Amino acid sequence: MSIEAGTLYVVATPIGNLNDISARALEILAKVDRVAAEDTRRTRHLLTHFGIRQKLHALHDHNEASQLAPLLDHLRNGETLALVSDAGTPLISDPGFRLVRGARLAGIRVSPIPGASSIMAALSAAGLPADRFVFEGFLNARPTARQARLAQLAQESRTLVFFESCHRIAETMTDLMAAFGDQREAVIGRELTKLHEEFQLRTLGGLQAWIESHPERRRGEFVIMVCGAAAQAPEALDPEVQRVLALLLAELPPARAATVAARITGCSRKALYAIAIAR
Secondary structure (H helix, E strand, O other), X not given: OOXXXXXXXXXXXXXXXXXXXXXXXXXXXXXXXXXXXXXXXHHHXXXXXXXXXXXXXXXXXXXXXXXXXXXXXXHHOOOOEEEEOOOEOOOOOOOOHHHHHHHHHOOOEEEEEOOOOHHHHHHHHHOOOOOOEEEEEEOOOOHHHHHHHHHHOOOOOOEEEEEEOOOOHHHHHHHHHHHHOOOOEEEEEEOOOXXXXXXXXXXXXXXXHHHHOOHHHHOOOEEEEEOOOOOOOOOOOOHHHHHHHHHHHOOOOHHHHHHHHXXXXXXXXXXXXXXXXXX
């Protein structure tokens, strides 16, 4: 496979098992002029495992702003560059946003080389609804900010996905249970694709007890998936309001009928529309 001069390749790498890297990713990593890596030591280990020698440039949260101009200059001069993170798909809770955006704004070609993603891997094996989900990444390390964010998400109906570290997993589980209730169904994925990979499907209360029952269960890297809140039933309407809405629905589409009924009755258009489309 040939690669195109002056292209930034965004390359997904394994999240644990090194054999999960794609043949295309290996070919790109071997052929580009240089590789921008979140941690050059980890990337060097990966490349050495597959017999690849490359020029490595550190690109992480603390130096991305200063490294942007030099890396873009390399690309403008026709060099090829691969962007990798420590694990998984770059930019997903990882550095690289400034570089990708800078390349786009400069008219430089950016090409994704897809592969492992802990979000997709976790959802595929969780047994929770995955047709619609919300990825929240790592919650704030400060308890007050973390609890405030979870309170905002309490009524979210889509499956919620969080990352968490071993240092805060117990505290986060306590806060999740406080915000969503101990009976909300959830899944913990721990050490995905690694030797000690583990999934647990329980209520939040059950997961909190499971985490706290053994210190080994608080080690590793975690993906937490929480089932969305049940849809709230439309509020009950006065019989006269229902009659007005029914008459309007006989002549108008639901959105228009709800708008007119709201003007006539003073009721919430949102509540009227919810009932209109449920009929």
